[in-house]
Amino acid sequence: MNDILITKNLHKSYKKLNALKGLSISVKQGQIYGLLGPNGSGKTTTLGILLGVIKADGGSFSWFGKGQRDENRSNIGALLETPNFYPYLNAIDNLKIVAAIKSLDNTSQRIEKVLKRVDLWKRKDATFKTYSLGMKQRLAIASAILADPDVLVLDEPTNGLDPQGIAEIRSLILDIAAEGKTIIIASHILDEIEKMCTHVAILKGGELIREATLDEIMIQDKVLCIGSDNIEELKLTIEEIPELKFLKDLAPNILVSVDGEISNTMVNKMLAEKGVYLNTLMLHKKNLESTFLEIINK
Amino acid sequence: MKQLLTIEFIKLRKLKSLQVIFLIYAIISPITIYAISTFITKFMSFFLPKDWSPLAFPEIWNVATYSASYFNVLMGILAVIVISNEYTYKTLRQHVIDGLSIKKAILGKFIVLLSFSMIITLYTFLTGLIFGLVNTTTDATFMTGIDSVGLYFIQTMCYFSFAFFVAVMLKRTAVSIALFILSFITETIIGISISYGGFQTLYAYMPLNAFSKLTPFPILKEMIAAGQERSGNVPVILDTPINIAVCLVYMLLFFMIAYFTLKKRDL
Numbered sequence: 001m002n003d004i005l006i007t008k009n010l011h012k013s014y015k016k017l018n019a020l021k022g023l024s025i026s027v028k029q030g031q032i033y034g035l036l037g038p039n040g041s042g043k044t045t046t047l048g049i050l051l052g053v054i055k056a057d058g059g060s061f062s063w064f065g066k067g068q069r070d071e072n073r074s075n076i077g078a079l080l081e082t083p084n085f086y087p088y089l090n091a092i093d094n095l096k097i098v099a100a101i102k103s104l105d106n107t108s109q110r111i112e113k114v115l116k117r118v119d120l121w122k123r124k125d126a127t128f129k130t131y132s133l134g135m136k137q138r139l140a141i142a143s144a145i146l147a148d149p150d151v152l153v154l155d156e157p158t159n160g161l162d163p164q165g166i167a168e169i170r171s172l173i174l175d176i177a178a179e180g181k182t183i184i185i186a187s188h189i190l191d192e193i194e195k196m197c198t199h200v201a202i203l204k205g206g207e208l209i210r211e212a213t214l215d216e217i218m219i220q221d222k223v224l225c226i227g228s229d230n231i232e233e234l235k236l237t238i239e240e241i242p243e244l245k246f247l248k249d250l251a252p253n254i255l256v257s258v259d260g261e262i263s264n265t266m267v268n269k270m271l272a273e274k275g276v277y278l279n280t281l282m283l284h285k286k287n288l289e290s291t292f293l294e295i296i297n298k
Numbered sequence: 299m300k301q302l303l304t305i306e307f308i309k310l311r312k313l314k315s316l317q318v319i320f321l322i323y324a325i326i327s328p329i330t331i332y333a334i335s336t337f338i339t340k341f342m343s344f345f346l347p348k349d350w351s352p353l354a355f356p357e358i359w360n361v362a363t364y365s366a367s368y369f370n371v372l373m374g375i376l377a378v379i380v381i382s383n384e385y386t387y388k389t390l391r392q393h394v395i396d397g398l399s400i401k402k403a404i405l406g407k408f409i410v411l412l413s414f415s416m417i418i419t420l421y422t423f424l425t426g427l428i429f430g431l432v433n434t435t436t437d438a439t440f441m442t443g444i445d446s447v448g449l450y451f452i453q454t455m456c457y458f459s460f461a462f463f464v465a466v467m468l469k470r471t472a473v474s475i476a477l478f479i480l481s482f483i484t485e486t487i488i489g490i491s492i493s494y495g496g497f498q499t500l501y502a503y504m505p506l507n508a509f510s511k512l513t514p515f516p517i518l519k520e521m522i523a524a525g526q527e528r529s530g531n532v533p534v535i536l537d538t539p540i541n542i543a544v545c546l547v548y549m550l551l552f553f554m555i556a557y558f559t560l561k562k563r564d565l
């Protein structure tokens with residue numbers, strides 16, 4: 001498969017903050033690639049660098065194997081943080097500006113097509129400032145797909161939307177992905193990444209912790225949900241047992257991770273030997289959240 | 299070039315503040331020309347050379363461009379709005395994301411300012427031409443003294459370069475407008491203070507003062523001559539070629555600082 005994007009050792013520091021410490025990732029054609037990490041892990045900085053609005057202090061990147069040319073971005077549809085349009089212009093005028101920047105032909109047909117696709121055609125003559133947040137976000141997506149680009153870059157695409165809006169945007173993204181486009185999504189919403197992505201890169205403190213397919217990421221240590229009459233005592237005891245790792249509270253129980261080789265019986269025995277008796281012990285259904293916590297806490 | 303013009307035209311076509319400011323300019327600048335000419339002939343007649351007629355060639359060019367220069371602050375404010383809007387709406391950032399190079403984005407803004415200058419210079423030229431054709435009774439042609447119009451064009455670009463500089467440095471519309479206006483007041487206060495201390499020449503080299511002297515008050519030279527006879531402590535006016543050079547250097551400086559700041563800055 002062709003490489004759509006390669007980054008090598010990207011560095012960026014702000015005044016006091018070291019935002020990116022040598023990030024190297026690669027995205028191949030057709031992947032839905034999730035950049036996952038807590039707030040401040042460097043996701044937006046990374047996308048900003050890749051889209052030309054933030055200057056990296058070191059390292060390099062290359063789109064489509066063509067380096068860092070400005071023209072590359074004409075073939076990338078991007079939505080970085082908030083939708084940015086002229087509030088006093090209507091949807092059509094705003095998209096005309098984008099079309100001119102990307103030197104597109106058949107402007108009117110393209111604009112009609114994308115506005116219908118994001119269901120804004122009826123509001124095409126209303127100015128941007130009269131739009132609801134969901135509509136603004138949809139216009140931003142319309143703008144991103146205006147050029148029918150090979151790559152979509154989306155930063156927190158469902159940020160601030162209501163549940164219906166979130167569902168709409170997600171199905172739209174999956175539709176677009178079904179056409180064989182490459183999509184790069186940054187998000188701290190694990191559920192979003194889990195529902196959409198094929199590949200995941202986990203970032204923490206400006207460093208890549210793990211890059212793999214979603215399936216590979218999910219195969220980690222098993223997660224157990226355990227509980228006892230005295231949770232505090234249980235937590236203290238877990239710290240003494242190297243095989244067990246505390247993940248998070250799940251009142252009234254807690255989640256711990258343990259190597260897949262160790263049976264539940266063994267876990268029970270280890271704790272009993274320390275004088276702690278469990279009232280709950282069950283396999284926790286794995287999702288990206290528990291996996292993510294596991295990886296981040298390692 | 300055509301691409302940048304298209305982009306900027308779509309943006310500006312429906313910008314209310316632009317329509318309002320151009321309308322004010324179009325209506326009030328001819329009135330101002332008339333008002334200032336009347337003021338000079340009525341209240342300053344003792345300075346006036348013989349047969350001085352402000353609305354006829356060649357004096358009209360000086361009067362028209364001097365009057366029009368009052369609106370440079372207004373046009374400067376428009377320039378500040380047009381530039382800082384791109385920050386307020388984060389559209390400069392979006393343009394770059396969409397594939398425009400930062401260099402082209404800045405060039406687009408420069409073209410807009412150049413167009414503003416050409417439009418108001420042309421308008422002032424036509425207004426002056428009409429006044430002159432109607433009121434000239436001597437055999438003076440419209441070509442005499444027309445270089446004032448050229449100087450007015452340079453002047454508008456100078457003010458725009460300063461507006462560009464302020465807007466890029468401060469990024470926020472309201473703050474930029476406030477500082478843009480305050481700069482004129484501040485420089486005048488500083489300039490007058492140091493002039494009393496004998497530093498009139500330094501004041502002559504200060505940017506906004508130098509810009510304003512491109513279209514001097516119509517009978518300034520006569521007034522200075524009269525003042526010299528009385529007190530001897532008078533403002534220094536640079537020779538026109540030197541003043542033009544000083545202004546061009548400032549203009550270049552303002553544009554260059556803004557350009558390199560934008561190129562270097564994260565958006």
